[in-house]
Amino acid sequence: MDIKSAEFIVSNSEVSKCPNNNLPEYAFIGRSNVGKSSLINMLTGKKKLAKTSGKPGKTQLINHFLINKNWHLVDLPGYGYARVSKSTKKTFQKFITQYFEKRKQLVCGFVLVDIRHDPQPIDLEFMQWLGENLIPFSIVFTKADKLKPKAIENHIESYKTILLEFWEDMPNYFVTSSTKNMGKDELLGYIDNINQS
Numbered sequence: 001m002d003i004k005s006a007e008f009i010v011s012n013s014e015v016s017k018c019p020n021n022n023l024p025e026y027a028f029i030g031r032s033n034v035g036k037s038s039l040i041n042m043l044t045g046k047k048k049l050a051k052t053s054g055k056p057g058k059t060q061l062i063n064h065f066l067i068n069k070n071w072h073l074v075d076l077p078g079y080g081y082a083r084v085s086k087s088t089k090k091t092f093q094k095f096i097t098q099y100f101e102k103r104k105q106l107v108c109g110f111v112l113v114d115i116r117h118d119p120q121p122i123d124l125e126f127m128q129w130l131g132e133n134l135i136p137f138s139i140v141f142t143k144a145d146k147l148k149p150k151a152i153e154n155h156i157e158s159y160k161t162i163l164l165e166f167w168e169d170m171p172n173y174f175v176t177s178s179t180k181n182m183g184k185d186e187l188l189g190y191i192d193n194i195n196q197s
């Protein structure tokens with residue numbers, strides 16, 4: 001799929017105020033600093049569309065981007081960032097979970113995990129929670145440019161081992177690097193297929 005247009009629409013802290021139409025949407029979630037906003041920029045080919053930072057906690061709201069005038073990409077704040085105050089953290093958690101529970105337009109959530117790290121309890125718990133709530137999701141491994149192919153394979157294997165203890169099948173997954181444009185065609189092709197069906 002070619003991205004012909006990508007524009008920022010709105011930022012919200014309340015799910016009820018998000019765009020009120022029936023366009024299908026795809027949301028990126030994961031720990032702070034995992035590369036959610038960078039992935040949106042890579043996919044759309046617009047370096048400054050979503051705000052990124054080397055410091056965790058950059059994205060603080062629900063951000064809607066309209067793609068090709070007919071579907072949305074959604075950038076969300078990260079979870080599990082210990083340095084925001086407890087009350088701020090609670091607000092993140094609340095509106096993140098509310099977003100997933102209430103947003104009827106959501107077609108698929110992409111849970112981003114840094115390929116360099118072993119499976120972390122917070123990510124596994126979030127995936128578990130999505131599964132229990134019957135919210136469709138795929139896994140996106142990020143920052144693959146930081147590892148050699150063999151190490152990438154090993155990390156995916158360790159995810160498979162752990163996830164297959166809980167699930168019958170490994171969820172769909174993608175290996176990406178925003179600096180190397182890796183995984184772009186696969187992710188956009190996947191979204192395109194769903195949008196066409």
Ligand code: GTP
Binds near residue numbers: 036039079142145
């Ligand atoms: P929050 O908004 O704070 O939750 O973070 P985020 O998940 O949106 O991460 P963001 O896209 O802001 O990226 C965090 C840092 O990781 C930035 O310094 C990016 O340049 C870097 N980064 C993101 N993706 C990649 C990648 O694929 N490879 C490399 N090497 N660095 C990346």
Ligand code: MG
Binds near residue numbers: 036037038051052075
């Ligand atoms: Mg961000």
